[in-house]
Amino acid sequence: MTTLKKGLLTGLCLVLITVMVGANGLNLNSLGSRALAMGGAFVGLADDFSAAFWNPAGMAQFTKKTFGIYGADLIPSMTYNLSMGPLTLVNAETENKNYLAGMAAYYHPVNDFLVAGVSLYMPSGLGANWTGSDFSLLTAGQAYKWESKVGMVTVAPGFGIKVNDKLKIGATLNINYAVFDLFTHAGDELFDMGQQSINLTGWGFGATIGALYKATDRFSVGASLRLPTKVKFSGTTEIQNLSLLGQVPTSPLFGAQISNTTDTEATVTWPFWMGIGLAFKPLDNLTFTADFHYTDWKSIDVIDLDFTDQYWRLITAQNESDKFSFLWQSVSQIRFGGEYVFGKNIAVRAGYYWDPSPAPDKTMNVLLPSFDFNVFTFGFGYTTAGLTIDVGFECLMGKDRDVDPYPTLLDAENMFGLYTMKIFVPTISLNYGW
Incomplete structure (x- = not known):
């Protein structure tokens, strides 16, 4: 396998991974300061403005017009060390950077049984930013830009129905728009291929459906399903020195007029997600919640990448860099x-x-690493005259990953080495009912 293939796969597939990840990686696990402070165990409660995200059936609980807004500042801290015996090739730490995300929602009771609503939220708003000189020993002494930035905005109109005093149901239509920018080293193919940049945007449409059953005033159970969604990406990919393949006499493409830029398309199926939750009030002023969440990441198998340029198609088909195997597993x-x-x-x-x-x-890399996280949350809220102010904090403690080369040291497709990660997320929400 050529190093061009490794660089191309790393870059293009990071685009797809970053936008898709919702249960892990550098993406939001919780929306709404109150829900976040309660560990994101909110499917069986869903009684504030974040209900459209957690369980649309919770919308039916609103008896007043309600507007809420939420803001989060994600602050990741990651290190990467690559050592071979006594020699340290990379000892890097991500640059300090803030990634903002948020949510806004409005709910309108139509009558005693129906509540309509619309929400706007960012399920993704993260990335990684490394100092290029830290990786110069891997790139022939050149300092390239190593950075990923991702943003996704979802508009979700929906409704909640009060079937009876105990049962409520609800649904939202999820309209997703994603933007991704990535910069990395393109690898080597007879010579240094230079800087690689990717700019993609995509649309996807999906739905969330939910049910909430309040057995007693002190106990409720909820279930929420987010259906699989196809996201269609399009944009451009650029490799700084790819055109030189047509100018090197030893290249099989000598004499060809190869462009450094090509239009790029990919279709990705966002996996099925399910949440089941319980809420219990042993006292009037005390509530406990517990959730089980499942994401069918195993459905992500092979992603096909479509390049418009004929030479890009030829190059990537020969080294199979127009396909990528995620080898992911479903997680809970x-x-x-x-x-x-x-x-x-x-x-x-x-x-x-x-x-x-x-x-x-075998799929680990520095621009979007994935960790096992222990996550601790806390927060507080204050209510007065219909206005509620909530503040929440989330501390994600990643388990260190010491990654071996795959498949071999001389032909590694992953970025092996030692990874560490911590993320701190301060948040604030305002909720007003009238």
């Missing part, structure tokens, strides 16, 4: 949370969840 999360209310105005919250990585060592 267990989440727990609690809330205690002092009087009628002040609430304190805490939670925990375990977030396993879906990706094996």
Whole structure:
């Protein structure tokens, strides 16, 4: 396998991975400060403006017009070390950077049984930013740009129906728009291929359906399903020195007029997600929640990449860099949370969840690594005259990954080495009902 293939695969597939990851990696696990502070165990409660994301059936609980807004600042800290015996080739730490995300939602009770709503939220808004000189020993002494930036915005109109005093159902239509920019080293093919950049955007349409059953005033159970969604990406890919393959006499493409840029398309199926949750109130001012979440990442198998340029098609077909095997496994999360209310105005919250990585060592890389996370959350809220202010904090403690080369040291397709990761997420929400 050529190093061009490795560079191309790393870059193009990072685009797809970054936009798809919702249960792991550098992406949001929770929306809404109250839900986040309770460990994201919110499917069986879903009683604030973030309901459209967690369980649309919760929309039916609104008896007033309600507007809510949420903001989050994701602050990742990651290190990567590549050593071979006593020689250290890379000892890098990501540059300090803030990745902003958020949500806004409005709900309107139509009558005693129907609530309509619309939400706008960012399920993704992250990336990685490395100092290029830290990787110069891997790139013939050249310092290239190593950076990934991703953003996704979802518009979700929906409704909640109160079937009876105990049962509520709901659904949203999810309209997703994704943007991705990536910069990395393109690898080598007879010579240094230079800087690689990728710019893609895509649309995808899906749906979330949910049910919420309140057995008693103190106990409820909920279920929410996010259906598989096809996201169609299009944009451009550029490799700085690819055209030189047509100018090198020893190249099989000598004499060809090869462009450094090509239009790029890919279709990715966003996997099925399911959440089941319980909420229990042993006291009027005390609530405990527990969730089980499942994401069918195993459905991500082989991604086909379509390049418009004929020479790009020829080059990538010969070394199979127009296909990528994720080899991911489906994963489950267990989440727990609690809330205690002092009087009628002040609430304190805490939670925990375990977030396993879906990706094996053989697909590990520095621009979007995947970790097993222990996640601790806490926060508080204050309510007055219809206005609620919630503040939440999330601390994601990644388990160190010491990755071996795959398949061999001389022909490694992954970026082997030692990875560490921590993410801190401060958030704030405002919720007003009238």
